[in-house]
Amino acid sequence: MPRPKPARWTARDIPDQSGRTAVITGANTGIGLETAKALAVRGAAVVLAVRDPDKGKRAAEEIARVAPAAEVRVQRLDLGSLASVRAAAGELRGTFDRIDLLINNAGVMYSPRLSTADGYELQFGTNHLGHFALTGLLLDLLPASPASRVVTVSSAGHRMGGPIDLGDLDWRARPYDRTAAYGHSKLANLMFTYELARRLPATGPLAVAAHPGGADTTGSRTAMSHSSPLARAAFSVVRPLLLQSPEMGALPVLRAATDPEIRGGAYVGPRGFQQSKGHPVVVRSSPQSYDVSLQHRLWALSEDMTDVVFHV
Numbered sequence: 001m002p003r004p005k006p007a008r009w010t011a012r013d014i015p016d017q018s019g020r021t022a023v024i025t026g027a028n029t030g031i032g033l034e035t036a037k038a039l040a041v042r043g044a045a046v047v048l049a050v051r052d053p054d055k056g057k058r059a060a061e062e063i064a065r066v067a068p069a070a071e072v073r074v075q076r077l078d079l080g081s082l083a084s085v086r087a088a089a090g091e092l093r094g095t096f097d098r099i100d101l102l103i104n105n106a107g108v109m110y111s112p113r114l115s116t117a118d119g120y121e122l123q124f125g126t127n128h129l130g131h132f133a134l135t136g137l138l139l140d141l142l143p144a145s146p147a148s149r150v151v152t153v154s155s156a157g158h159r160m161g162g163p164i165d166l167g168d169l170d171w172r173a174r175p176y177d178r179t180a181a182y183g184h185s186k187l188a189n190l191m192f193t194y195e196l197a198r199r200l201p202a203t204g205p206l207a208v209a210a211h212p213g214g215a216d217t218t219g220s221r222t223a224m225s226h227s228s229p230l231a232r233a234a235f236s237v238v239r240p241l242l243l244q245s246p247e248m249g250a251l252p253v254l255r256a257a258t259d260p261e262i263r264g265g266a267y268v269g270p271r272g273f274q275q276s277k278g279h280p281v282v283v284r285s286s287p288q289s290y291d292v293s294l295q296h297r298l299w300a301l302s303e304d305m306t307d308v309v310f311h312v
Contacts, residue, residue, distance in 0.1 A: 024036050132302045145204045
């Protein structure tokens with residue numbers, strides 16, 4: 001008899017992950033760390049793909065405390081450097097002959113105007129281009145099964161900043177707006193997922209997106225430190241009302257990665273008011289994110305900017 005669908009999906013609903021390998025970017029803290037913990041508890045081998053290996057080692061020790069038998073590796077990865085992405089992908093290919101889950105979680109938020117090592121605007125270059133390249137370089141290691149997944153973490157903030165300008169992704173023709181730049185990078189995460197989902201074979205793997213809602217993480221607090229005094233004051237007021245714990249924020253990512261009922265091209269987020277809190281369900285993203293023509297153009301630009309071509 002099939003197991004009934006849970007009314008409120010939690011980490012207890014994660015199927016057994018024994019024998020599976022998950023690569024999680026930005027897994028040393030916040031949503032990424034909680035995702036890695038939950039998968040390790042359910043039996044997965046987890047790879048913490050992080051910019052700072054020392055922080056990754058501390059995260060691995062934390063995971064070992066809740067999942068002593070888990071296999072945990074630390075992989076250096078700087079998504080703001082395409083050379084680092086290629087090096088990390090090469091090392092992962094040399095270590096694993098298959099990857100079951102690739103969870104594109106890491107990112108920067110509301111940063112000042114900075115550039116990646118390759119000269120691209122930092123938020124777009126890290127949040128989208130780095131993950132685009134990593135996925136393209138590892139995709140053939142994912143088995144052709146719906147249980148194998150590329151999960152890319154977007155944000156409710158993908159609605160911020162107005163329409164994305166693919167002709168000025170580096171913000172050279174207009175004043176830099178860190179909030180809009182972040183929103184556009186998260187919109188790109190969604191458009192990448194939807195385009196990848198169409199390109200992948202019906203037999204899998206699946207491309208799925210997720211967002212954590214308002215998660216009270218070190219990253220969100222650091223991001224707000226870059227904001228104006230008024231924004232920081234407002235954040236302190238709404239924080240207990242709109243933000244949930246990192247453990248709850250990880251649930252949409254975990255459901256996107258492991259729930260057998262999730263389909264390719266789905267977007268999973270909290271079920272509560274404005275998708276800010278609550279248990280994970282399939283949600284809708286902005287109308288612009290579903291613009292197929294825009295998805296095609298972004299894909300072509302991303303291949304040119306990263307020099308990574310997907311063979312799907």
